[in-house]
Amino acid sequence: MHRLQDLLGLPILETETGTQIGPIKDVVLHIEEARVYGITIDEEKPNSFEMGIAYVDLLSIGRDAVMVRNHSVMHQCASIFEITSNYYVKELFKKEVITEDGLRLGILVDIFFDTSTGEMKWYQISDSLVSDLLYGRRIMPLPKIQIVGKDTVIVPGEMAKLLHKEE
Known part of the structure; x- marks a missing residue:
């Protein structure tokens, strides 16, 4: 078992290049399905759209970092999360x-x-x-x-x- 609070602020690292994408800003939950849908990224250069990564695209969640294959798994949150049925951990x-x-x-x-x-x-x-x-x-x-x-x-x-x- 892992605590969602522990994910906030963890770095997201690419396994192909070792590059840090950014820290985790928030975690997106689907309460009705009782599962984590994905994470949002706290970007240094904010885009006009919030960026996130679907949970299925995370390779592993460790104590000190979250690993993804490469930055191509990043997408606009509106395109990967059903905004109406999800909650952000910080809201809960x-x-x-x-x-x-x-x-x-x-x-x-x-x-x-x-x-x-x-x-x-x-x-x-x-x-x-x-x-x-x-x-x-x-x-x-x-x-x-x-x-x-x-x-x-x-x-x-x-x-x-x-x-x-x-x-």
């Missing part, structure tokens, strides 16, 4: 997670995913800074059904029972 982090019963579970601080498939597996939830220091953060499996709002993520009521301390 810091949203309150609330059950449909009205129970506040905490703040979404990270998402764990499988690097080989891009499948999102767990949400990492923080109750508060003090609680994190005393008891640690909690995790819960990714809900099959959820509503992502402007400030909140609404999950089924039974998710409260699945929330447990991170090992």
Whole structure:
């Protein structure tokens, strides 16, 4: 398992030339399919269009870098991501997670995913800074059904029972 938060800022390197394309600016998610769709690139010379790389074009995701074959895998984000059904990780982090019963579970601080498939597996939830220091953060499996709002993520009521301390 890998944390999405760890991807932000990692360099993207070409295996053919060893050239750095740029750091990862954000990660694009498809919530309904529970998978990572791709990454956006923080370019030194910004184009008028945001550039990205589809997840299937990433060769590997390591602790210190993300590897691609060459820069030809870069495309305009609008051409590779369905803008209407995707979310950027930075938009999701810091949203309150609330059950449909009205129970506040905490703040979404990270998402764990499988690097080989891009499948999102767990949400990492923080109750508060003090609680994190005393008891640690909690995790819960990714809900099959959820509503992502402007400030909140609404999950089924039974998710409260699945929330447990991170090992």
